[in-house]
Amino acid sequence: MIDTLVNLLKEESAVDAYEIVASHTSSAQLFYVLNKLETNRYANNDDLSAMIYVKHGDKLGTSSIVINKADDTASIKAKIKDAVNTAKQVDNEVFELEKDIDGTFQMIESIKEKDLSLIAQKAAQAIMKADVHKEGWLNSIEVFANKRKTRVLNSYGVDRSFEKTTIEAEVIPTWKGEKEEIELYLHFEIMSEDYEKITQKVEAILREAYYRSKATKPQNIKADVVLSGEMRDLIFSTLASDLSFGSKYMHLNHYELSDEVVPYDLDLSVKGVIKNASHSAPFDSHGTIIKDTKIISKGKVLQNWGDLRYGQYLKADHISGGANLVEVSVNDKGDALKLPYLEIVNFSSPQLEENSGYCGGEVRLGLLHKEDGDIEPLTSFSISCNIYEALKSAEYSLEEETDESYSGPKYLRLKGVKIA
Amino acid sequence: MLSQFLKDRKELAKSLVNELSKDYAYVSIFGRHAKGKQYAVSSKQVRAGDSLSLTASDAGFVIKVFNDSHYSEYSCDDIKDLTAEDVKKAIALSLKSDYVNVDILKDEPLVKSFCREDEELLSEEEILSYLRKYKDQAMAYDGRIVEAQMVFTKREISNIFISQHRDLEQYYTYNNGIVMIVANEDGKIQSSYDVSYGVNSKSVLEDLGDKIAFNAKLAVDLLKAKTVEPGYYDVITHPSISGLIAHEAFGHGVEMDMFVKNRAKAKDYVGKRVASDLVNMHDGASAVLSAASYFFDDDGVLAHDTTIIENGILKNGISDVLSALELKTEPTGNSRRESSRRKAYTRMTNTFFLAGKDKLEDMIASIKHGFYLCQTSNGMEDPKNWQIQCTAQYAIEIIDGKLTDNIYAPVVMSGYVLDLLNSISMVSDTLEVTGSGMCGKGHKEWVYVSDGGPYLKAKVKLG
Numbered sequence: 107m108i109d110t111l112v113n114l115l116k117e118e119s120a121v122d123a124y125e126i127v128a129s130h131t132s133s134a135q136l137f138y139v140l141n142k143l144e145t146n147r148y149a150n151n152d153d154l155s156a157m158i159y160v161k162h163g164d165k166l167g168t169s170s171i172v173i174n175k176a177d178d179t180a181s182i183k184a185k186i187k188d189a190v191n192t193a194k195q196v197d198n199e200v201f202e203l204e205k206d207i208d209g210t211f212q213m214i215e216s217i218k219e220k221d222l223s224l225i226a227q228k229a230a231q232a233i234m235k236a237d238v239h240k241e242g243w244l245n246s247i248e249v250f251a252n253k254r255k256t257r258v259l260n261s262y263g264v265d266r267s268f269e270k271t272t273i274e275a276e277v278i279p280t281w282k283g284e285k286e287e288i289e290l291y292l293h294f295e296i297m298s299e300d301y302e303k304i305t306q307k308v309e310a311i312l313r314e315a316y317y318r319s320k321a322t323k324p325q326n327i328k329a330d331v332v333l334s335g336e337m338r339d340l341i342f343s344t345l346a347s348d349l350s351f352g353s354k355y356m357h358l359n360h361y362e363l364s365d366e367v368v369p370y371d372l373d374l375s376v377k378g379v380i381k382n383a384s385h386s387a388p389f390d391s392h393g394t395i396i397k398d399t400k401i402i403s404k405g406k407v408l409q410n411w412g413d414l415r416y417g418q419y420l421k422a423d424h425i426s427g428g429a430n431l432v433e434v435s436v437n438d439k440g441d442a443l444k445l446p447y448l449e450i451v452n453f454s455s456p457q458l459e460e461n462s463g464y465c466g467g468e469v470r471l472g473l474l475h476k477e478d479g480d481i482e483p484l485t486s487f488s489i490s491c492n493i494y495e496a497l498k499s500a501e502y503s504l505e506e507e508t509d510e511s512y513s514g515p516k517y518l519r520l521k522g523v524k525i526a
Numbered sequence: 527m528l529s530q531f532l533k534d535r536k537e538l539a540k541s542l543v544n545e546l547s548k549d550y551a552y553v554s555i556f557g558r559h560a561k562g563k564q565y566a567v568s569s570k571q572v573r574a575g576d577s578l579s580l581t582a583s584d585a586g587f588v589i590k591v592f593n594d595s596h597y598s599e600y601s602c603d604d605i606k607d608l609t610a611e612d613v614k615k616a617i618a619l620s621l622k623s624d625y626v627n628v629d630i631l632k633d634e635p636l637v638k639s640f641c642r643e644d645e646e647l648l649s650e651e652e653i654l655s656y657l658r659k660y661k662d663q664a665m666a667y668d669g670r671i672v673e674a675q676m677v678f679t680k681r682e683i684s685n686i687f688i689s690q691h692r693d694l695e696q697y698y699t700y701n702n703g704i705v706m707i708v709a710n711e712d713g714k715i716q717s718s719y720d721v722s723y724g725v726n727s728k729s730v731l732e733d734l735g736d737k738i739a740f741n742a743k744l745a746v747d748l749l750k751a752k753t754v755e756p757g758y759y760d761v762i763t764h765p766s767i768s769g770l771i772a773h774e775a776f777g778h779g780v781e782m783d784m785f786v787k788n789r790a791k792a793k794d795y796v797g798k799r800v801a802s803d804l805v806n807m808h809d810g811a812s813a814v815l816s817a818a819s820y821f822f823d824d825d826g827v828l829a830h831d832t833t834i835i836e837n838g839i840l841k842n843g844i845s846d847v848l849s850a851l852e853l854k855t856e857p858t859g860n861s862r863r864e865s866s867r868r869k870a871y872t873r874m875t876n877t878f879f880l881a882g883k884d885k886l887e888d889m890i891a892s893i894k895h896g897f898y899l900c901q902t903s904n905g906m907e908d909p910k911n912w913q914i915q916c917t918a919q920y921a922i923e924i925i926d927g928k929l930t931d932n933i934y935a936p937v938v939m940s941g942y943v944l945d946l947l948n949s950i951s952m953v954s955d956t957l958e959v960t961g962s963g964m965c966g967k968g969h970k971e972w973v974y975v976s977d978g979g980p981y982l983k984a985k986v987k988l989g
Contacts (some may be wrong), residue, residue, distance in 0.1 A: 145848070146598050155576070155578055174585035174586075221620070291968060360713060454913060454914075470908065490938065
């Protein structure tokens with residue numbers, strides 16, 4: 107189908123340029139209730155879309171089309187013609203597409219096993235291996251073994267592809283407390299057949315479920331707050347997003363070049379590939395090979411980043427490409443885990459509002475680490491702060507972590523966070 | 527009308543069902559062809575074309591079979607050239623497992639065809655012209671407005687459902703408009719947004735036009751927004767926030783696949799009081815005409831209007847076919863898939879509280895100090911433990927029974943679901959269902975939903 111699409115795009119003289127993104131995804135999926143299989147699924151699907159570029163006057167028109175099995179040659183032809191007409195009504199600034207000058211790209215390390223059903227079943231077994239407690243158990247497990255091949259090509263000779271196999275899972279642990287059963291939520295995606303690591307993740311969430319079953323509502327707590335996981339990822343991806351070409355072009359950015367983001371030695375980089383980060387991709391949807399790009403150096407904005415379109419609009423010297431990953435490193439980290447502190451282990455849903463900087467949410471499990479080393483589990487409270495302010499006095503842990511989209515210090519300690 | 531692609535595949539689907547029925551006691555094929563177009567105009571750029579999201583642009587099939595003790599499904603782009611052997615091979619498992627041992631799904635005879643079309647179609651030129659005009663109006667409102675984005679999305683959905691005894695087809699359309707306006711003053715950035723929705727394109731775009739001036743002013747006003755001091759307050763909820771409460775606080779908790787997994791506290795509350803006796807709540811694809819109004823669900827069950835809460839008492843949950851089978855109840859037409867590639871779960875459709883008898887002005891006048899909560903931002907459910915988190919885009923302070931100029935943003939509402947629902951003390955006599963939203967299950971499986979209700983007076987924790 108790609109060949110047909112390419113040929114038809116070449117035939118249409120009104121098309122000045124095009125970009126095509128194609129992918130094939132196979133996915134083995136298992137759904138368990140109380141460790142018993144309720145449904146198994148297998149999915150085999152292709153995706154194909156094209157961005158069509160039409161120059162008119164000093165403007166550039168674009169329009170996207172999606173092609174699927176509902177299309178035949180005649181309907182693809184019609185879609186291209188419609189897209190050309192649409193593009194003529196779109197009057198964006200001109201930019202140049204990627205050209206095939208690099209020729210190569212970095213492959214990413216991923217799972218080698220080919221049998222996706224087998225991978226999914228092994229992952230499910232690894233999850234269930236942790237289900238050994240009398241008072242705690244796994245109510246629900248969903249496992250997805252996904253293999254995806256992505257290809258980007260354009261009318262200037264770019265033709266790049268990469269393949270990635272991941273294991274994704276959703277696990278719901280439950281623990282029987284004195285008054286009621288409680289549950290927590292675990293979702294992860296990994297890029298290796300490290301089944302031991304999967305078991306460890308489930309053991310950890312079961313431990314947290316135990317803590318939640320013992321947790322009480324806090325009364326007038328005043329403590330520094332320690333964040334990790336999803337909220338930490340959200341904070342640094344939001345910070346990176348603020349420094350993107352797109353944010354700057356749209357006037358949505360808080361920081362300009364050389365502005366101080368934090369008054370300490372923090373570096374933040376965007377990257378395409380980090381080992382074991384499952385959102386890794388060596389190139390973006392324009393086919394631009396993503397370059398590791400430091401955007402904050404020693405706490406100050408070093409440069410903006412982003413894809414070629416907005417980069418060209420801003421006349422940037424360095425185009426990083428549209429990266430999915432952030433890497434943080436901090437010299438003189440402080441001591442994030444200095445007693446006492448309130449560790450936020452599990453939010454209902456972490457909230458971070460990019461414009462206002464509001465950061466917080468309802469907490470399902472917090473652990474108050476007391477001065478004497480005791481741990482008090484807490485629940486049913488909320489925290490809130492302005493992240494742009496709170497980051498200025500943050501401290502970090504020596505322990506580091508890489509997850510789906512982040513690599514850097516595992517824990518982040520914030521002062522002055524409201525706890526209610 | 528039904529897409530030609532699905533029309534062309536109906537006979538093939540019937541043949542494949544017959545072939546697979548030789549080996550499996552239940553077989554069904556669900557076909558989905560969704561076409562989405564999106565137009566977006568902002569101060570700096572225009573986007574127009576097919577929507578790239580699978581929820582909006584999708585063509586594919588799900589073959590579902592009863593596999594002795596459990597169910598198996600195969601998702602593919604096309605069933606042309608697909609054989610029964612291909613399906614059997616794809617769903618085979620190599621390692622041993624325990625199975626849930628469910629029954630065989632009912633397959634009662636039904637042949638039906640449904641259609642709901644956009645009766646006010648507009649050309650692309652006309653759509654872009656509306657959006658450009660609105661963008662210009664918003665940008666001209668105040669020098670502090672740095673960005674205005676207007677979006678219009680058209681959706682067309684065709685489905686077929688074929689089993690040994692069922693032959694269903696449906697075609698329907700739905701449209702959404704979004705206005706988002708950003709203001710920036712001395713590095714402080716705030717944004718406002720609003721939505722319009724409906725079956726007919728022209729009406730949706732004209733409704734969007736009515737929201738521009740209000741949202742431009744709101745974006746600027748939000749620049750002086752303060753943060754609510756955490757605590758418990760009397761509040762009046764705008765219908766969009768009432769809908770957020772209906773959806774997040776209670777709706778997720780009555781999705782009966784959560785009953786099967788023992789993940790919902792509501793399971794133990796059927797027939798019991800869960801809210802003040804002023805509270806009535808429904809869900810259903812046929813309950814109102816809105817964003818989730820289909821004629822049959824993704825497992826071939828006709829749309830319902832389910833009474834969830836009646837006068838404060840929990841009456842019913844909502845279910846997909848498999849959950850209903852396991853719980854020995856009747857399915858309520860709530861089997862929904864993100865796309866043809868995903869499993870069907872129990873999902874809400876149009877979820878809302880019914881109107882009451884109070885006047886909004888009396889409700890505001892009854893509050894000494896509190897907040898009027900407006901415009902949904904987001905929310906998260908916790909059906910097992912009934913903790914809630916709902917975020918309103920902004921709130922206006924009420925002092926001595928009057929709305930003030932004091933504005934707060936954003937405002938997070940949290941607490942225990944039953945405390946909130948039982949605290950509802952006034953319910954307005956008007957009702958609005960916001961037909962523009964998407965809902966995930968956990969952190970995935972996005973589907974279009976609507977929610978709403980009247981204005982409610984309640985006591986909640988903010989901050």
